[in-house]
Amino acid sequence: xxxxxxxxxxxxxxxxxxxxxxxxxxxxxxVVLGLLIWTTFPMIASLILSFxxxxxxxxxxxxxxxxxxxxxxxxxLRVMQSLGVTLTFxxxxxxxxxxxxxxxxxxxxxxxxxxxxxxxxxxLPTIVPALASAFVWGWLLxxxxxxxxxILTKFGLPKGxxxxxxxxxxxxxxxxxxxxxxxxxxxxxAGLQSIPESLYEAGKIDGANGAQLFWNITLxxxxxxxxxxxxxxxxxxxxxxxSAFVLTNGGPVFATFFYNLNLYEKAFKWQQMGLASAMAxxxxxxILVLTLILFKFSDALVYYEVKK
Amino acid sequence: MxxxxxxxxxxxxxxxxxxxxxxxxxxxxxxxxxxEAxxxxxxEQTGEITVYSVPGSPQKxxxxxxxxxxxxxxxxxxxxxxHGSGDFAEAMYAKGAANNLEDxxxxxxxxxxxxxxxxxxxDMEQLAKADKSFDMGxxxxxxxxxxxxxxxxxxxxxxxxxxxxxxxxxxxAFEAAGAPLPTADWKWDDLIAACKTxxxxxxxxxxxxxSDWWAYFVPxxxxxxxxxxxxxxxxxLFSSPEARAGLQAYADLWQKHKVTPLPGASVQDCFIAQxxxxxxxxxxxxxxxxxxxGDKFQWDVEFTPSQPKKHVTGMGTYGFSITKNAKNPQLxxxxxxxxxxxxxxxxxYAERATAPLLKSLANDPDxxxxxxxxxxxxxxxxxxxxxxxxxxxxxxxxxxLYSGQVNSVIKxxxxxxxxxxxxxxxxxxxxxxxxxxxxxxx
Numbered sequence: 001x002x003x004x005x006x007x008x009x010x011x012x013x014x015x016x017x018x019x020x021x022x023x024x025x026x027x028x029x030x031v032v033l034g035l036l037i038w039t040t041f042p043m044i045a046s047l048i049l050s051f052x053x054x055x056x057x058x059x060x061x062x063x064x065x066x067x068x069x070x071x072x073x074x075x076x077l078r079v080m081q082s083l084g085v086t087l088t089f090x091x092x093x094x095x096x097x098x099x100x101x102x103x104x105x106x107x108x109x110x111x112x113x114x115x116x117x118x119x120x121x122x123x124l125p126t127i128v129p130a131l132a133s134a135f136v137w138g139w140l141l142x143x144x145x146x147x148x149x150x151i152l153t154k155f156g157l158p159k160g161x162x163x164x165x166x167x168x169x170x171x172x173x174x175x176x177x178x179x180x181x182x183x184x185x186x187x188x189x190a191g192l193q194s195i196p197e198s199l200y201e202a203g204k205i206d207g208a209n210g211a212q213l214f215w216n217i218t219l220x221x222x223x224x225x226x227x228x229x230x231x232x233x234x235x236x237x238x239x240x241x242x243s244a245f246v247l248t249n250g251g252p253v254f255a256t257f258f259y260n261l262n263l264y265e266k267a268f269k270w271q272q273m274g275l276a277s278a279m280a281x282x283x284x285x286x287i288l289v290l291t292l293i294l295f296k297f298s299d300a301l302v303y304y305e306v307k308k
Numbered sequence: 309m310x311x312x313x314x315x316x317x318x319x320x321x322x323x324x325x326x327x328x329x330x331x332x333x334x335x336x337x338x339x340x341x342x343x344e345a346x347x348x349x350x351x352e353q354t355g356e357i358t359v360y361s362v363p364g365s366p367q368k369x370x371x372x373x374x375x376x377x378x379x380x381x382x383x384x385x386x387x388x389x390x391h392g393s394g395d396f397a398e399a400m401y402a403k404g405a406a407n408n409l410e411d412x413x414x415x416x417x418x419x420x421x422x423x424x425x426x427x428x429x430x431d432m433e434q435l436a437k438a439d440k441s442f443d444m445g446x447x448x449x450x451x452x453x454x455x456x457x458x459x460x461x462x463x464x465x466x467x468x469x470x471x472x473x474x475x476x477x478x479x480x481a482f483e484a485a486g487a488p489l490p491t492a493d494w495k496w497d498d499l500i501a502a503c504k505t506x507x508x509x510x511x512x513x514x515x516x517x518x519s520d521w522w523a524y525f526v527p528x529x530x531x532x533x534x535x536x537x538x539x540x541x542x543x544x545l546f547s548s549p550e551a552r553a554g555l556q557a558y559a560d561l562w563q564k565h566k567v568t569p570l571p572g573a574s575v576q577d578c579f580i581a582q583x584x585x586x587x588x589x590x591x592x593x594x595x596x597x598x599x600x601x602g603d604k605f606q607w608d609v610e611f612t613p614s615q616p617k618k619h620v621t622g623m624g625t626y627g628f629s630i631t632k633n634a635k636n637p638q639l640x641x642x643x644x645x646x647x648x649x650x651x652x653x654x655x656x657y658a659e660r661a662t663a664p665l666l667k668s669l670a671n672d673p674d675x676x677x678x679x680x681x682x683x684x685x686x687x688x689x690x691x692x693x694x695x696x697x698x699x700x701x702x703x704x705x706x707x708x709l710y711s712g713q714v715n716s717v718i719k720x721x722x723x724x725x726x727x728x729x730x731x732x733x734x735x736x737x738x739x740x741x742x743x744x745x746x747x748x749x750x
Contacts, residue, residue: 269711270713
């Protein structure tokens, strides 16, 4: 609408515009408030607390960077040890999960009868609450009375120590992490189904065999999905807690003393909330750096059809 | 002042969050009341007492006390808040930090030192002294010690009973295996010999569950004449010859005699499932065993076997404390003192939930009466106080035998002994170094 002065004025805001705006803000208010109260504020509080000595029942006392210094200078806090356990877990469980989930997705992407049944079956373990699964595995792998060992014994094989052996506890937990491949597998499956059939047809016309099709079409086309799963897998691995808490509680002899178990211990068993907050921020920094590194290399490793 | 402003920020945020989440958190607690005792409230007293407890037996005890209390104070409302899901210790600390503890709280020896250190509990010794109807001296001094701390005089928890760790045993299995039945004068060697007989007769079983609980390992040290901490609380003594001798014998249960499984390899409820034949614990398990074992096998209790130089066993119980949030500490005391009344103690004993903590009940005919159900030898628990010891306390910052840094260090030391990954000399030297560093700093 042109004004008499010849300038183009902004359209007048109608009452309905303001009503819609108000409604919009009201609709997002629960989420925004929730984010502020349950995420932003605790994060800011924990950052401040990380510079304090805060035994929960008493007022926090400002100690500067002492908690951060203590973390890396007092061996008895076992920060480096627990970080090592977590890194070992991440370095082994993430690739294993990716391979297993991709393998399962490739199998479940076949056009066979009854495939929906198999897809449901593979996803089923994910629906079982993690705590319940942990207890079930605890029973199955009990070294003295567990079902697995009784089967091994029946076949004349030696019994496994599983969670109770210093060298077998961490590998057992890594193996158990494969139990939860369901969500990763579903993402892979979705990625596989979005690859245009025409690419495979063109490959076949050019005489490519199955392995060549996989290597030259499936993997490049799937690389954004792999990247996504890798990223979330690493973040998840660094946050690993529940199964170790239930099954080993960090033992035997700290073999499964994950970083988050250590953090939990310092916060809720030692009541050193300042130190625990510092540990949480160090973990945040580690995950942030790893994520940034992965994004840095993503251009070289991930194939996007539309270049950024 | 900086620390104060941080706390205000944290508390302001927490208050806002709780208000918005409509959790119905209690209003801010009034200022701490003096523990100065006043005259007992009149019968027409009105008001409310809030109590925080765990479910199960403690809740039942409170409900019983509530009846007695309301008979005397019918216009006072007793509101019992029962802890729901999640870790009780975490809930207690969260309530303590937010200063919204109830007037009376369920307590245990592990909470007493940090809560006293934070000045959250009322000294009940003062209230008791001013109360002519209550005789604190009638409570066994040993069990009352669980409610005391070395750094501050006073009594901060009234225990619920005289709980000592004694030995439950499967009488049927002992007899079937031809093993001699335990007696009050048994040494640990006698039990180990019986264990080997039992395990030989019953493949795929073990003798008993044992762990790093202080009430299990400290008696081995004190039974050799040692202590875990010097009397002044300034020196960690795991490396002393006596402590090392005790810990070597303790480690031998796994490494040499193999009568108990490694951590994580035990069976839940092994005693009920007859996967183990001996169970060391307080009387609180009697009602469970009566219910779950039924007629499946015969069982009884006996004193925990004796160590070479001294016969001792762990002692621990729950109790209740009055907090400084109590709106009317005197009224709270009127309620809480019922826990140590002969009527409550007899009722608890009738259910075999605990042994009475009052000396005056030692020869009471109601206590001496056999109820015809196992265990027959209740004397093991009734007389258990004579050999009971309670945990020494460390500076709050270092934790203690139940939790915190000291607990972590000890757990690591004991696990390495159970698994034989370290010698007793190496493990105790390392543990002492870590604990001593904390003691020196605090």
